[in-house]
Amino acid sequence: MDLQTAEKEVKELHQRLNQYNYEYHVLDKPSVPDSEYDRLMQQLIQIEERFPQLKTSDSPTQRVGGQVLDLFEKVQHEIPMLSLGNAFNEQDLVDFDRRVTQAVGMDHSYVCELKIDGLAVSLRYENGLFIRGATRGDGTTGEDITANLRTIRSIPLRLREPVSIEVRGEVFMPKRSFEALNRLKKEREEEPFANPRNAAAGSLRQLDTKIAASRNLDVFLYSIANTEAAGVDSHSGALELLDRLGFKTNKERKMCKTIEEVIEFVAGWAEKRPHLPYEIDGLVIKVDSLEQQRILGFTAKSPRWAIAYKFPAEEVVTILKDIELSVGRTGVVTPTAILEPVRVAGTTVQRASLHNEDLIREKDIKIGDQVVVKKAGDIIPEVVNVLADSRTGKEIDFQMPTHCPECESELVRLEGEVALRCINPKCPAQIREGLIHFVSRDAMNIDGLGEKVIGQLFSAQLIEDVADIYKLTREQLLALERMGEKSVSNLLQAIEASKSNSLERLLFGLGIRHVGAKAAKTLAMEFNTLDNLAEATSEQLTAINEIGDKMADSIVSYFELEEVKDLLEELKAIGVNTEYKGPKPVSLEESTSFFAGKTIVLTGKLEQLSRNEAKEEIEKLGGKVSGSVSKKTDLVIAGEDAGSKLSKAEELGVEVWNEEKLIDELKKS
Known part of the structure; x- marks a missing residue:
């Protein structure tokens, strides 16, 4: 076959294969059997192999894949893709x-x-x-x-x-x-x-x-x-x-x-x-x-x-086969319902959270019960209630344990809390969950080091605390299941890159009790270095507007622990950054911005800025971003799907802007 004949053949095969593909996948009315389509496809593949110059981007052969990408490039939509x-x-x-x-x-x-x-x-x-x-x-x-x-x-x-x-x-x-x-x-x-x-x-x-x-x-x-x-x-x-x-x-x-x-x-x-x-x-x-x-x-x-x-949340009936316990990062023991698999709103559900012992008692849940399950917002599986009239007498009452299911330490119920808690700092479950928290997106953001990989490393005793993450070698990672050369290289790069994170990510990742991502940012901005924060007194901490007595006591107690002092010295020696790198808050005297000294609430999804980007820009200009609307709120920025916060702002007469007005004002500043 010469090139001219091949070109003619390829053109005809394109037309026939595209037509058969359209009939099968769009019209759902195939006119030829699969074997005929496959025969023509093989014929086209053979011609393209012989004449590579005839392989085009719209060839039917391009549907089988084979390209391996390095990453996905970002694309700006000329016309935004709006939500409804x-x-x-x-x-x-x-x-x-x-x-x-x-x-x-x-x-x-x-x-x-x-x-x-x-x-x-x-x-x-x-x-x-x-x-x-x-x-x-x-x-x-x-x-x-x-x-x-x-x-x-x-x-x-x-x-x-x-x-x-x-x-x-x-x-x-x-x-x-x-x-x-x-x-x-x-x-x-x-x-x-x-x-x-x-x-x-x-x-x-x-x-x-x-x-x-x-x-x-x-x-x-x-x-x-x-x-x-x-x-x-x-x-x-x-x-x-x-x-x-x-x-x-x-x-x-x-x-x-x-x-x-x-x-x-x-x-x-x-x-x-x-x-x-x-x-x-x-x-x-x-x-x-x-x-x-x-x-x-x-x-x-x-x-x-x-x-x-x-559509309203779909509800279905299934059997509650067992109640399983898990120990979280803070030691809280959470019961989880193990269900007979059932389809709910497009998902096969086998587990649902039961939150705590009080909820189990309140709903009178027994192992073996027929229960009504729904997905809240079509996302989270939830046990709605029990079909008590369907009981046979074989159902079993559930008793919360007195000792931790992971380390067998005695469980305690702290004053004012409904949850049972393991307070053993060496509990394997808490250490494992703490490691997962440390690498998470809002903390050190180590891409590729997810829950499964952490579990493998912990089980193999390759990591026992967060400092061990920075000592992992290529050989250790390659020995893990489903970890190839490229995955390991990317993971090691991500671990190394996390060393340069700003202080607030490290603070949040350490998992200090009561210190969330927002408080970590406030503390990092206020004290600038980890050493300064470690030496802070309760009085210095509570002098900060957003830090209460409970959080202050928790921070002081944390940094007094000898094992914490050793860990932080180890992290510094490894090269983990312990200084704040973000924008410094602008004083009212320095700022001429509209936002200076104002308390602002962001609610809903923003289209042009992420919530964090908007927060950083406002804070750079001397504004304070709060998580709740009150009489002290000066302004609410309402994005897509703004809910109760927007309603409360309207009720209190608080000024409300859309994202476009926010961006205009940021440009002026």
């Missing part, structure tokens, strides 16, 4: 309709669509060719996951028309694929994924594209980023254009003229939801007319022309 406001009941939908009617009049329609429980993505095409795909991220900045998105067969690599367009959609893992993946993980003795959403997100963030290709992901596209450029005048028109270009859209959608029709549609899907081959967590209702969407505009956090109806 939420509705939780019929009244919320009626209120939404009232607001729409007040703005645009009675003559409007809604498009109702299923809310797919997956990962939002943005796909960009130039002249019909797929050139980039990215995650939503924080709405303005996402991650480039183009290579992994190419492996999803329902995403076209070349459109049916040579248009330049950016589209948004939801990548998801079908239930069947999720169940198959978790069966495989269990066979390999790996931790199964909690739900299809997590599985989809984890698959798209694989650096090895072959792994992503093996996960059988799917996608529904639901919007065009720039509808004006696309030449459509309605949301329904945008969906029709997506269909025409070869995208996969969800056909379970309906145009509704009234809110009553919307409510009827919602009620129908609340019942039909379990029978879908993929997970949904609600419905999305959008005003159809783009002109009316422009009139309605946006709030600081979401469009006024759309709302997401969230």
Whole structure:
């Protein structure tokens, strides 16, 4: 075969394979058996191997993966990927309709669509060719996951028309694929994924594209980023254009003229939801007319022309097989319900927190009971109540132990607390949990040193305290399960990089009782070095506005311990930074900023700044960021999904800004 013949053959194979792929993965109407598709694919692979110059980015062979990425590059969304406001009941939908009617009049329609429980993505095409795909991220900045998105067969690599367009959609893992993946993980003795959403997100963030290709992901596209450029005048028109270009859209959608029709549609899907081959967590209702969407505009956090109806938490009945105890970092012993596995809101639930002994007594929970389980906010499994009428007499009362299940030290109940606590400082469980806390994101942030790796290192007696983390060798890490050369190199780099963290991260990581991340930052800013803090008296500590007697006593007691003094000297000798590196607070005399001397509360999700970035900027300018709204609050910055804090601010008459106004004022300062 010469090059000219090969070019002609490749072009024909592209057309046939793309058409068969579209019929199978988008229309769900295959016209040829799998064997014929596989035969043609092998034929194309052989030609591309012989003539590598004919392999293009839109070739069907590019869907099998094989590329190994170093990292995911950041992507700035030219048009932000906004979140939607939420509705939780019929009244919320009626209120939404009232607001729409007040703005645009009675003559409007809604498009109702299923809310797919997956990962939002943005796909960009130039002249019909797929050139980039990215995650939503924080709405303005996402991650480039183009290579992994190419492996999803329902995403076209070349459109049916040579248009330049950016589209948004939801990548998801079908239930069947999720169940198959978790069966495989269990066979390999790996931790199964909690739900299809997590599985989809984890698959798209694989650096090895072959792994992503093996996960059988799917996608529904639901919007065009720039509808004006696309030449459509309605949301329904945008969906029709997506269909025409070869995208996969969800056909379970309906145009509704009234809110009553919307409510009827919602009620129908609340019942039909379990029978879908993929997970949904609600419905999305959008005003159809783009002109009316422009009139309605946006709030600081979401469009006024759309709302997401969230299904109520699903409740199911299962058997409580046992109650297991775990010992936390502070010695608190927490009971956990071990359940007969049951599907709740898209997840197989086998465990649920019981919080403490008092809750078990209050709900009269016995081992062997039939219990009602729900996921609070569709996230956290919770035992709601017991079906006492179903008892057979074989149920067993649960008794909290008198001694620690890990070290057998006597448990105590401190005054004013409901929890039982192990106060043995050498308790293995507390040491292990303390190590996990030390490397966590808000503490020393050592990426790659997660709970499983810490568990392996601790079991092998390679680490006994946090200083040992900095003594780990390449050979020790390579001996661990599923730790290759690249993983070990990355982990050693992360450990070394953590040495230069600012003091507040180290303070929080040490796990001093009552000292959270915010207090650690306050202490680091006030005392500047670890040595200064270690020598501070209770009087000096309580003189700081946010430090109370209990926290002050805990800090003083901590630094008086000989083993703590030895540990801190060891950390310093290893090269761990013990000085504050962040911005210094500006005095009122020095500052001319609006924020100087004001108490400010941040609530909700910000789009352009992270909460920590906003906090740091405000503190640089002499402002104080508080966690709660009171009469002393001067200003509340409300982002997306602002809840009770915003309500309280409005109730007290506290001034409220959106993020845009905050950024404008920061620029002035």
